[in-house]
Each structure stands twice: as C-alpha cells, then as structure tokens.
Amino acid sequence: MSIRIIIAGASGKMGQEAVKLIQRIADFQLVGAVSRSEEGKDVGEMIGIGSLGVSFHRSVATVLDEVEADVLIDFTSPECVKDHMELCLQAGVRPVVGTTGLSEEEIDQLQKDFAEKKLGALIIPNFAIGAVLMMVFAAKAAKYLPHVEIIESHHDNKLDAPSGTSLKTAELIAEARKEVKQGHPSEQEVWEGARGAYYSGFRIHSVRLPGLVAHQEVLFGGDGQLLTIRHDSLNRESFMPGVDLSVRKVMNLDHLVYGLEEILDM
Structure with missing residues (x-):
C-alpha cells in the first residue's frame, strides 16, 4: 500500500530533492505540493523531470482540503511551520518537519497536542x-x-x-x-x-x-x-535517506518525536 505524501515547500532545493526521492520509491506517492510562487504549475515540469500530473497549491490549508494524504513533508519557513502542524492535527495527517526555528515552548505544546490526538509527527533538525x-x-x-x-x-x-x-x-x-x-x-x-x-x-x-x-x-x-x-x-542528496526513514517511521508513531536520533533504533 502506498504512502500518500504532500510536500510543502516543494519548489525549494530540499523540496525538489524530496520530489525526486518519492518518484524513485515504489510505495511512495506524491499527491500534493505547496508553493505560492508556482501555484497551478505541474510539479515535475517545474523541477525538470517531466509531468507528474500533480500541480502546486498555494497553501497547506487548500491542499489538505482537496487531497487525501498520509504524510506532509514540510520544508517551508519557521514563520508558518507551527500553523502547518496544527492544520495537520485537524486533518489527521502526519507531519515530517525539516524546517527549524520552533521554540522549546512551541515544541512542548505540539508534543502535548499530538499525544492527545494519538497522531504521529516528527521534527527533524537534520535528516543526514x-x-x-x-x-x-x-x-x-x-x-x-x-x-x-x-x-x-x-x-x-x-x-x-x-x-x-x-x-x-x-x-x-x-x-x-x-x-x-x-x-x-x-x-x-x-x-x-x-x-x-x-x-x-x-x-x-x-x-x-x-x-x-x-x-x-x-x-x-x-x-x-x-x-x-x-x-x-x-549536497542535498545526503538528506534523502533520512527523509525516507522518517516517512516510514512516522506512520507507526502516535505522538510527536523531536530528532532523527530518536527513531534510528525504533
């Protein structure tokens, strides 16, 4: 069974590498992507790998409304990642966050929220x-x-x-x-x-x-x-094995985990 994935920040350098990763893995399926600057364009055509039949949405809120997904990979910015995680909570989608900049207080509150919902989530400061x-x-x-x-x-x-x-x-x-x-x-x-x-x-x-x-x-x-x-x-390919591992691990979590080291031996 495929893991259905949305990428926020898919037009950025890390997001583009994640799109390529998903295309290489048989049980990963790209079902949505977010980029305000590339809204409406085909994701594959924009990054130069050919049409994928998936277009960029303007926001995480709109893509979650329109697409059934299991995981959201977030490579956006510190200013919006907390809002994205809260939207994932409401939608029952598991976030895998590569964006850093959340405060300790914000992480603590998110850990409580995801544990209460029994929903898996990962915040990964470095995927390498x-x-x-x-x-x-x-x-x-x-x-x-x-x-x-x-x-x-x-x-x-x-x-x-x-x-x-x-x-x-x-x-x-x-x-x-x-x-x-x-x-x-x-x-x-x-x-x-x-x-x-x-x-x-x-x-x-x-x-x-x-x-x-x-x-x-x-x-x-x-x-x-x-x-x-x-x-x-x-190069950014060095982060992709960690992204692959994180997507698989988050599917079996019922709480938020901070740091890739916490899931290496799980």
Whole structure:
C-alpha cells in the first residue's frame, strides 16, 4: 500500500530533492505540493523531470482540503511551520518537519497536542544520518571533555541562526554534563557577539556564506588535547535517506518525536 505524501515547500532545493526521492520509491506517492510562487504549475515540469500530473497549491490549508494524504513533508519557513502542524492535527495527517526555528515552548505544546490526538509527527533538525551520529558522539564526549564550542556553517539563504542541528547538539551536550562556565572570568567582548551565542556555559558560532550547504564541528578542549567531531553535507542528496526513514517511521508513531536520533533504533 502506498504512502500518500504532500510536500510543502516543494519548489525549494530540499523540496525538489524530496520530489525526486518519492518518484524513485515504489510505495511512495506524491499527491500534493505547496508553493505560492508556482501555484497551478505541474510539479515535475517545474523541477525538470517531466509531468507528474500533480500541480502546486498555494497553501497547506487548500491542499489538505482537496487531497487525501498520509504524510506532509514540510520544508517551508519557521514563520508558518507551527500553523502547518496544527492544520495537520485537524486533518489527521502526519507531519515530517525539516524546517527549524520552533521554540522549546512551541515544541512542548505540539508534543502535548499530538499525544492527545494519538497522531504521529516528527521534527527533524537534520535528516543526514551522519549528522545525527555526530550529535550522539558529541553527547558521549561531553561526559569526559565538558569544555566545548560549536561552529556551524550554512548557505547564506538559511533563515535561522543558530541552526536547528546546532541547537539539538547543544541540548544533548547539556543533558550529558553539568554546566561549565568557559573562558576567562573577566572576559569582555570588544565587539558584541564576537564570542557567539551562549548556551549552558558554552558558545555556538554561526557562519553563513554562499557555496556552503550544511556543516558543523563540535570542538572539545582538555589539558593538552583537542577533540573535533565534524560532519559535512556536500549536497542535498545526503538528506534523502533520512527523509525516507522518517516517512516510514512516522506512520507507526502516535505522538510527536523531536530528532532523527530518536527513531534510528525504533
């Protein structure tokens, strides 16, 4: 039986890769797509793979009204993803969200709402399985090397900073060690922000440049040693195995799960 999928943000770079993924998998079926700028156009023709017989809708609300679907993959923007998840709740469609930028409070409330409805949902800061392993390894290292900083680098069109991947990594590190105040006690920033964003005693630095995709290194310092755990996504195809896995896993969930690492062993 096919899994019927809608993609929000299907005209974007990640959305286009997800369309191609669905076309390669026998039991996935693209039944809807959302892009305000491409409304009415055939999805396949727009991305250059030939007609698919599926046209872009203007909004998630309209496509959910008109199409029977099992899963909504969301690659839109932080400003609208919460509304999209609430629309999925009402429609009984399982969201798989790759858009980051939701606050902790918003995620907590969504977890309560999806659990009450007994509906599966996933929020995935990074679909690259290698990036998830980087997070897991970083959490293990933090138990023994508590002095840490994160440097994350992305393309210059990314809307949120720090990235969802770095925030998830920071949360896992904070859970694994006691808060450690780093740097000199009398440290002063000559230019505001020079030391990066502060979280649980350590810093996160965000780089935005053309030519980058998604890159992160976690640096652990100790007496006479430095441990660097790094992951690089060199193209957006690197995220597609995680998208495939997430769509399959969400079909068997009855609550919201945050992070790909939570479903790797399920």
